[in-house]
Amino acid sequence: MNYEIVCGIETHIELATKTKIFCGCTTEFGGEPNTHCCPVCTGQPGSLPILNQKVVEYAIKAGLALNCKINTKSHMDRKNYVYPDLPKAYQISQYDEPLCEKGYIELDSGKRIGITRIHIEEDAGKLIHENGYTYIDYNRSGVPLIEIVSEPDISSAEEAREYAEKLQLIMRHIGISDCKMQEGSMRCDVNLSLRKPGDTHFGVRTEIKNINSLTFIQKAVMAEAERQADILDAGGTVVQQTMRYDEQTNSVAPMRDKENSDDYRYFPDPDILRFSIDDGKVEEIRASLPELPFDKLKRYVNVLGLPEATARQIFKYRKVAEFFEGALAEGAGVKNTANLIVGTIFSNMDTEEEKELFAVRISAAQFAALVKLADEKKINIGVAQGILQKMLDSGKPAEEFIKPEDLVGISDEQLESLCREAIDANQRAVDDVRNGKEKAINVMFGYIMKKTGGKADIRKAEDILRKLIGL
Amino acid sequence: MRAGIPELAKRLRNREISAVELTKAYIDAIEKLNPTLNAYVHLTYDTALKAAEQADQMLKDDDAPMLCGIPMALKDNICTDGLPTTCCSKILKGFMPYYDAAVWEKLKKQGAVLLGKTNMDEFAMGSTSETSCYGAPLNPRNTDYVTGGSSGGSAAAVCANLAVYTLGSDTGGSIRQPASFCGVVGLKPTYGAVSRYGLIAYGSSLDQIGPLTNSVKDAAIVFDAIKGGDKRDQTSVDYDYGSSLAECLDRDVKGMRIGVAEEFFDGINPEIKSRIEEAVKLFERNGAVIESIRLPALKLSLPVYYIIACAEASSNLGRYDGIRYGHRTSSYASIDDMIVKTRGEGFGDEVKRRIMLGTYVLSSGYYDAYYKKACLIRDEINREFDAVFEKCDVLIAPTAPNTAFPLNYKSASPVEMYLSDICTVPVNIAGVPAISVPCGEDNKGLPIGMQIIGRRFDEATILQAAHFYEQSAGKVTGAYEGGAGI
Numbered sequence: 023m024n025y026e027i028v029c030g031i032e033t034h035i036e037l038a039t040k041t042k043i044f045c046g047c048t049t050e051f052g053g054e055p056n057t058h059c060c061p062v063c064t065g066q067p068g069s070l071p072i073l074n075q076k077v078v079e080y081a082i083k084a085g086l087a088l089n090c091k092i093n094t095k096s097h098m099d100r101k102n103y104v105y106p107d108l109p110k111a112y113q114i115s116q117y118d119e120p121l122c123e124k125g126y127i128e129l130d131s132g133k134r135i136g137i138t139r140i141h142i143e144e145d146a147g148k149l150i151h152e153n154g155y156t157y158i159d160y161n162r163s164g165v166p167l168i169e170i171v172s173e174p175d176i177s178s179a180e181e182a183r184e185y186a187e188k189l190q191l192i193m194r195h196i197g198i199s200d201c202k203m204q205e206g207s208m209r210c211d212v213n214l215s216l217r218k219p220g221d222t223h224f225g226v227r228t229e230i231k232n233i234n235s236l237t238f239i240q241k242a243v244m245a246e247a248e249r250q251a252d253i254l255d256a257g258g259t260v261v262q263q264t265m266r267y268d269e270q271t272n273s274v275a276p277m278r279d280k281e282n283s284d285d286y287r288y289f290p291d292p293d294i295l296r297f298s299i300d301d302g303k304v305e306e307i308r309a310s311l312p313e314l315p316f317d318k319l320k321r322y323v324n325v326l327g328l329p330e331a332t333a334r335q336i337f338k339y340r341k342v343a344e345f346f347e348g349a350l351a352e353g354a355g356v357k358n359t360a361n362l363i364v365g366t367i368f369s370n371m372d373t374e375e376e377k378e379l380f381a382v383r384i385s386a387a388q389f390a391a392l393v394k395l396a397d398e399k400k401i402n403i404g405v406a407q408g409i410l411q412k413m414l415d416s417g418k419p420a421e422e423f424i425k426p427e428d429l430v431g432i433s434d435e436q437l438e439s440l441c442r443e444a445i446d447a448n449q450r451a452v453d454d455v456r457n458g459k460e461k462a463i464n465v466m467f468g469y470i471m472k473k474t475g476g477k478a479d480i481r482k483a484e485d486i487l488r489k490l491i492g493l
Numbered sequence: 494m495r496a497g498i499p500e501l502a503k504r505l506r507n508r509e510i511s512a513v514e515l516t517k518a519y520i521d522a523i524e525k526l527n528p529t530l531n532a533y534v535h536l537t538y539d540t541a542l543k544a545a546e547q548a549d550q551m552l553k554d555d556d557a558p559m560l561c562g563i564p565m566a567l568k569d570n571i572c573t574d575g576l577p578t579t580c581c582s583k584i585l586k587g588f589m590p591y592y593d594a595a596v597w598e599k600l601k602k603q604g605a606v607l608l609g610k611t612n613m614d615e616f617a618m619g620s621t622s623e624t625s626c627y628g629a630p631l632n633p634r635n636t637d638y639v640t641g642g643s644s645g646g647s648a649a650a651v652c653a654n655l656a657v658y659t660l661g662s663d664t665g666g667s668i669r670q671p672a673s674f675c676g677v678v679g680l681k682p683t684y685g686a687v688s689r690y691g692l693i694a695y696g697s698s699l700d701q702i703g704p705l706t707n708s709v710k711d712a713a714i715v716f717d718a719i720k721g722g723d724k725r726d727q728t729s730v731d732y733d734y735g736s737s738l739a740e741c742l743d744r745d746v747k748g749m750r751i752g753v754a755e756e757f758f759d760g761i762n763p764e765i766k767s768r769i770e771e772a773v774k775l776f777e778r779n780g781a782v783i784e785s786i787r788l789p790a791l792k793l794s795l796p797v798y799y800i801i802a803c804a805e806a807s808s809n810l811g812r813y814d815g816i817r818y819g820h821r822t823s824s825y826a827s828i829d830d831m832i833v834k835t836r837g838e839g840f841g842d843e844v845k846r847r848i849m850l851g852t853y854v855l856s857s858g859y860y861d862a863y864y865k866k867a868c869l870i871r872d873e874i875n876r877e878f879d880a881v882f883e884k885c886d887v888l889i890a891p892t893a894p895n896t897a898f899p900l901n902y903k904s905a906s907p908v909e910m911y912l913s914d915i916c917t918v919p920v921n922i923a924g925v926p927a928i929s930v931p932c933g934e935d936n937k938g939l940p941i942g943m944q945i946i947g948r949r950f951d952e953a954t955i956l957q958a959a960h961f962y963e964q965s966a967g968k969v970t971g972a973y974e975g976g977a978g979i
Contacts, residue, residue, distance in 0.1 A: 061592050065812045067585070068572040068594060068691040070726050102808050102855070106828055111811025156828070158816070287855035289864060292698035292805055295727055 025216035025254065027247050028224055029182055030138075030174035031239075033189060034167050035199045036145065036207040037080045043144045043166035044071030044114065051205060055150075055159035063164030065109030070293050073098065077166040078121065078299065080198040081142045082307050084168055085122025087196045087314055088137050088189075092304050096121050097296040098142075102287040106158055107147040115143035115169075117288040127172075127188050128316070135185050136173030143167050168198075174213065174224070179247070183240040186210055188316075190236070194378070195315045195340050202375075203234045210239055215260070216250045225250075226260040230267050230274055242267035246274045318343060326356045335364050341380035348386025354393035358403065362393060366410045383417030392420040404476040437470075437478060441486045444469040452491055463487060495654060495972070496979055498563060498711045499739075505552055505562045512548035512562030515979065516541050516606050519564040522977040523608065523655050531630045532640075532649035534569055535577040535610040548604040560718055561604030564977075566656040568647050569610040570617055571702065572691035573597055576607075580693050581625035582615045584839025585819045594691020595726065596660060596702050596719045603718060608656055612646025615841045616810065617667055617695045619643050620913050621898060624843045629900060632675055633973050634939060638897040641674030643667040647705045648675040654976020658706045658715050662692055664699045665798050666893070666917025669929035672705050673892035673942020676931045676970040678959070679705045680712045681917075683949045684924035685730040687716075688723030694809040696802035697728075699921040709930060709960040713739040716952060732950045741953050742960040747780030749958065752885030756791040757916055761894045768933040768941050769891050775965060776889075776958070786881050786888075790874045791919050797874065798918035799911060800854050800867035806844075807851025813839060846907060871922050878923040882948045887958050891916050892929040892942030916944060926952045930959045931970045940970045 042049055045062035061069040085092050099117040125137035147163040149156055170189065176182050190201045190208060201208040215227035228250070230242050245267065250260050266277045290296075313321075315337055322333035336346050342363065349359045371377050382389075392413065396406040401424065412423045444466040445452055454462035466487055470478050496504070504510050520538055527533050541564065548562035567573065570580045572590040579585040593601065601607075612630040614622050622645025623629040630646045632638040633653035640649045644661025648671035651659050661668040663681035672679025680703045687702045694700060704715035717738045722731025753773060758766055777783050815821035815835030822838055825831035840848070854863035881888065894915055920927040925946055932943035943962070947955035 061590075064817065066590065066592070066818070067578070067580075067588070067693040067812070068570075068590065069592075070690050070728075072725060072727055100808050102811060104811060104814065104832060106814070106816055109812060109817065111814065112808050285857050287808070287852065287857075287860075289804060289808070289855055289860075292696075293694075293726075293728065 024218065025247070025251050026219045026221075027177050027179075027214065027243070028174045028217060028227075029176035029212060029214045029243060031172045031176065031182065031185060032211040032213070033170045033186065034209045035084075035170065035193055035201060037077055037166040037168060038197070038199050039074060039076045039080060039166055041074060041076075042164035043074050043077050043142070044164055047164065049165045051207075053161050055157070055161060058161040059163070063109075064160050065111075071114060071291075073294055073297070074166065077142055078297070079307060080166070081121045081140060081168050082299065082304060083196050083198055083311060084170070084193060085125060085140050086304075086308050086311060087192050088122070088125040088127060088140070088170070090122035090125030090137055090140060092122055092299065093119060094301065094304070095119065095296065095298045098291045098294045099288045100291045101143075105146070106156070107149050107163070109147065109160060109163060113144060113146065114291055114294070116141035127185055127192070129181060129184050129188070133175075133181070135175045135181070138171040138173050140168050140170050143169060179240045179243040182212065182243045183236055186239050187236050191315050191338055196311055197340070203236070206234070209234065212239060212242060212246070214243060214246050214250070216247060216254060225254075226262050228260065228263055228265050230265045231277065233267055238267055238269055241269075241272055242274060245272055249274055328356060328360055332360050332364055335368070336360060339377045339380060342377060345380060345382070345386050345389070349390040349393060352387050352390030354390035355397040358393045358396045358406070359390070361403075362389075362396075362406065362410055366407050367414065370414055382414060384413050384419070388413065388419045395420065395424070402477055402479060404471075408476070434482070437483060438486050440470050440473055440478070441466070441483060441490055443473070444487070445490055455491060455493070495707055497708050498559065498657060498706075498714050501563055501657060501979070502559050502561075506555075506557075510979075512545040512552065512604075512606060513542060515562065516545040516564050516608070518979055519608055519655065519977045522653075522975070526633075526653055526655060526975060529631065529636065530633055530649055530653055530655070531628055532611055532646045532653065532655055533566065533609040534579070534581060534612045534625070534627045534646065537576050537607055537609050540576065541606050541608050544601075544604070544606045548606060551604045558603035558718070559714055560600060562606060563657045564606045564608050565600070566608050566611050566647065566650050566659045567597060568613050568644050568659070568661045570613060570662055570693040570695075571597060571610075571660060572693065573607065573610070577610060578693070579610075579626075580616045581613050581627055582839065582841070582844065583626045583820055584813045584836070586626070588819050590691070592691065595688035595723045597691065599719055599721075611644070611650050611659055613661075614643035614645070614667075615844050616693070616806070617643040617662055617664055618806070618843050618847050620666070620670060620910050622646065622671070623901070624841050626841065631900070632897050632939075633975075634676060634971075635897070635937070637899055638939060639674065639900055639902075641671030641893070641897060643671070644679075644705065645671045648672050648677055648679065651675070651677045651705045651707055652973050654707075654973065654978070658704055658711055660702055660715075660719070661705050662695075662700055662702050663917075663921065664696045664701075664802060665914045665921050668703045668705060669892045669917050669927060669942065669944060670914070672929045673931075673940065674897040676940030676973075677705055677707055678709055678712045678931070678963075679703065679929045680716055680952070680956075681920060681927050682716060682720065682952060683732075683926040684921075685728050686720050686732060686926070686950060686952065688721070688726040688729045690723055690725040694805070696805045697809060698805060699798075699802055701921070709928070709956055709963050710739055710742060712928065713742060713956045713960075716956075730950070734950075734953065738953055738956060742957055744957050745779065746776055746958060746961050749776070749781045749887065749954075750784055750885045751776055751781050751958075752784045752786040752881055752888045754786050754788045754791065754881070754888060754890065756788045757888075757890035759792075760915075761891050762896070762935070764935045765891050765894070765896070765941050769889065769943055772932050772943050772962060772966065773889055775962065779961070779965065784885050786885060788877050788881060788919070790870065790877050793870050794874060794919040794922055795911060795915055797867045797870045797922055798914070799850065800863050801871065801922075803847045803851030804855050804864050805851065807848045807855065810840075810844065810848055815839070843907070874919060874922050875924075878919075878925060886947070886951075886954050888946040890944045890946065892944040893917070896935045896937070896939035896941060920944075920946055925949050926955055928955050928959045930963055932962070932966065933969045934971065938971065
């Protein structure tokens with residue numbers, strides 16, 4: 023392609039506060055339609071909004087985690103438009119004084135994607151079309167959102183995905199949102215235009231609305247870039263419009279335009295006083311932030327000495343990282359702890375969500391007690407894996423499953439005589455090994471492990487076998 | 494002589510009359526007079542009588558609140574749980590909130606007896622109450638004349654003694670101007686002194702609820718009962734007024750510094766001007782110090798008011814779409830069609846005019862020239878008021894440039910109508926408190942109102958000055974004969 027992609031992403035994230043942004047109603051997902059509602063969030067005449075301070079706090083957390091400047095003076099604006107899911111006919115949002123500005127997310131390549139702004143606003147209700155009727159559920163009306171707007175710094179589909187993925191990871195980590203794209207608690211709008219390399223002017227952009235998975239972000243950027251390139255190649259011009267990505271056909275098509283034009287007549291909401299956040303509060307919030315995920319990753323690799331591949335599997339799930347660090351705090355060794363999590367615990371978890379949720383029935387301390395037995399070589403790793411699985415299944419501590427014979431290791435003499443037995447019983451394999459078929463030695467490992475119930479130290483056994491066979 | 498709230502409270506406690514009897518007397522008067530006056534648009538006799546019975550129970554306790562058992566009324570834009578609240582607009586016909594306004598919640602707790610909801614200009618937009626979808630209320634002083642507005646029904650009900658007191662709302666003069674036209678007392682408290690929760694919004698940064706009463710003392714008592722911060726209204730303030738406001742009324746005005754700004758007297762009916770000047774002299778004779786002051790930005794108040802109020806209204810009234818409550822058109826082709834038709838049918842001309850005006854001033858390309866500039870001038874007006882109140886304790890001005898208009902007189906000319914708000918809107922823009930007290934009659938026998946304006950949260954001083962005038966000036970207007978006769 024002879025064009026350069028210029029792409030920015032607007033992300034809406036539902037904040038995990040217990041109550042809505044302007045009233046005391048619960049933000050819980052689901053629930054019978056219109057049961058999480060009150061006069062305020064359904065826009066009844068005479069009702070007034072009260073700004074939830076937790077929302078401001080969460081948004082500042084997001085801003086700090088994304089390296090933003092926090093505007094200590096801010097206010098809410100009304101964004102006026104008519105739609106049945108918007109009960110006041112205006113959305114309370116922030117227009118010219120967003121809470122946070124000028125941050126960035128660093129990609130693995132070291133490239134920084136700028137964050138233009140983060141502002142707080144309320145979500146709208148939901149329209150449900152059924153049997154030729156349209157129903158409205160206002161449970162979601164007034165759920166707090168932050169909108170995170172990136173600079174148009176993204177120049178490939180891969181970068182777009184990485185940006186969104188990192189954003190999701192960071193937001194989850196600081197605990198302000200579960201960022202579930204399928205449930206809509208994180209939604210991305212992608213703005214995209216093309217230009218010739220070296221051109222300093224932006225081309226005409228389109229906006230792809232409401233993309234609901236990381237993979238689709240990548241695919242949508244690719245599809246839209248190709249669509250625009252085809253138009254430009256044919257000498258045409260791109261029309262500025264709102265698009266929708268269709269995951270079935272992997273294509274991007276214009277959305278049916280709403281009739282009203284985009285004049286939202288923003289003005290400061292007179293019902294909500296201008297507010298200021300003192301520096302002390304910002305510092306307090308900064309101090310309360312947990313270690314950010316990419317700092318964590320660096321530490322796992324550089325300080326703890328974990329292989330990067332293993333570290334990446336652990337750091338990205340907040341609860342897994344907590345469990346991992348919890349076990350280390352109990353004195354468990356880094357390597358066995360990491361390997362047992364990634365090898366055994368993860369084998370019980372098929373999906374990303376399960377890892378995110380990390381619902382294990384044992385505590386980090388119970389887990390650490392087991393790991394320490396392996397660290398001290400009181401049991402070998404194979405036994406530890408088996409016991410761990412039983413612990414996970416039952417929620418019971420390790421001592422329930424450790425048999426006395428597990429604790430005793432195989433003595434060197436015992437191992438040597440076992441190795442002799444293995445050689446005697448597998449003469450063909452021995453010949454194969456002698457003839458250069460190194461892998462045939464596995465037959466003897468299998469024999470030894472079977473005889474010892476998996477307890478033998480396989481590296482020691484290999485040394486002995488090689489010596490006996492004369493390699 | 495009509496009994497004030499303290500006198501009625503005493504009679505109720507002495508068992509000279511029960512709350513039920515008192516309520517029945519008012520119901521009888523309403524039945525007799527309301528068909529003509531149209532002060533009430535919803536009558537709530539059943540709940541009133543029940544409330545009166547409960548009040549009689551409460552009154553057995555010596556500590557029962559002052560307002561317990563006193564029959565009163567609320568403007569039709571103040572939400573009442575399970576009782577109609579329609580802003581006198583077709584678009585809210587049949588609307589019954591399932592929540593109480595903060596002020597009504599407070600009064601209810603004190604044993605107030607609600608007789609009904611009073612007539613008003615549709616969504617409080619107007620100066621004569623003639624934009625009500627129920628037809629205009631008539632001025633009890635002379636039924637050929639309007640009550641003023643927008644709280645016209647509230648003023649008429651007090652004037653004709655169809656309620657002991659009423660609450661109105663004041664965005665640009667809607668309590669004070671009808672009080673002036675009907676010869677009663679009307680107090681617009683400081684912005685933030687009274688919770689707006691449950692007041693159906695017109696211009697949110699200007700709206701304020703306040704009492705209309707037959708005397709300054711009654712106004713002080715009712716204001717005392719409804720003031721205070723509210724967690725549900727972020728713009729409300731829990732200001733510490735110290736001891737009861739009614740108690741500080743009897744101080745004299747010696748040394749009180751009274752400002753008179755000539756800008757308030759531009760284009761004022763000469764009869765009104767001379768009555769206000771006489772009143773100022775009365776203060777002076779009693780030891781007040783009169784200061785001549787200037788408020789140059791005052792002449793900009795009217796355009797600033799109509800820009801800000803209409804801008805806010807255009808947004809506040811967007812929610813009336815026929816989807817969740819109120820009127821819905823009977824046939825429509827689509828949701829957009831339904832909303833357009835519903836609003837077309839539901840709103841009257843004045844409301845439509847202000848929605849369009851407000852939409853226009855907020856539109857991109859016009860925002861800076863209108864809305865933004867209006868906000869800047871608003872700041873300037875605030876600064877001028879602040880500077881004046883460095884030198885003065887109160888300002889005295891006419892409440893309105895004229896007395897009541899004949900019915901249907903000004904409806905045809907919106908701009909002329911807007912001009913009649915000239916003396917009252919600056920007060921809302923600055924968020925300061927002001928009271929209107931009767932100070933005479935014109936040659937047709939129509940009441941004239943004097944406006945006393947004070948510092949933010951200094952209702953005590955304007956009440957004190959108004960009370961002093963009321964007590965010293967003697968009988969300044971003829972009394973209305975009729976009503977509940979109590």
